[in-house]
Amino acid sequence: xxxxxxxxxxxxxxxxxxxxxxxxxxxxxxxxxxxxxxxxxxxxxxxxxxxxxxxxxxxxxxxxxxxxxxxxxxxxxxxxxxxxxxxxxxxxxxxxxxxxxxxxxxxxxxxxxxxxxxxxxxxxxxxxxxxxxxxxx
Numbered sequence: 001x002x003x004x005x006x007x008x009x010x011x012x013x014x015x016x017x018x019x020x021x022x023x024x025x026x027x028x029x030x031x032x033x034x035x036x037x038x039x040x041x042x043x044x045x046x047x048x049x050x051x052x053x054x055x056x057x058x059x060x061x062x063x064x065x066x067x068x069x070x071x072x073x074x075x076x077x078x079x080x081x082x083x084x085x086x087x088x089x090x091x092x093x094x095x096x097x098x099x100x101x102x103x104x105x106x107x108x109x110x111x112x113x114x115x116x117x118x119x120x121x122x123x124x125x126x127x128x129x130x131x132x133x134x135x136x137x
Contacts, residue, residue, distance in 0.1 A: 002026045005033040006124040009041040019051035022059030034066040046106045050081035071095035080106040
């Protein structure tokens with residue numbers, strides 16, 4: 001099983017949504033998504049985990065590494081709707097990660113609404129549905 005991802009640039013920030021299970025077998029695909037995000041857009045990156053079914057220790061470490069990579073590019077990482085089975089707790093050498101209860105709270109913290117499409121661009125894996133349904137993994 002692997003993950004699917006969808007990236008949207010919003011006004012002053014990026015939104016990366018991930019679905020599936022973030023385990024050791026999907027860490028490189030997640031890293032590729034983070035590289036895609038790093039090269040596109042500006043400002044903070046919200047990682048929306050609402051559709052993530054869970055993550056392993058390797059997946060949690062991949063999120064911590066993503067925070068480090070994005071911080072080095074001047075783009076802080078924020079998490080929205082983390083899975084119930086884990087919590088990313090970066091060590092002292094990692095950049096701080098803001099955690100939001102859900103995507104609405106994360107967007108609200110930046111005074112952005114999900115309906116705001118000004119300047120918006122989107123990229124996704126081929127497995128991410130365009131109809132808004134939960135993608136199959």
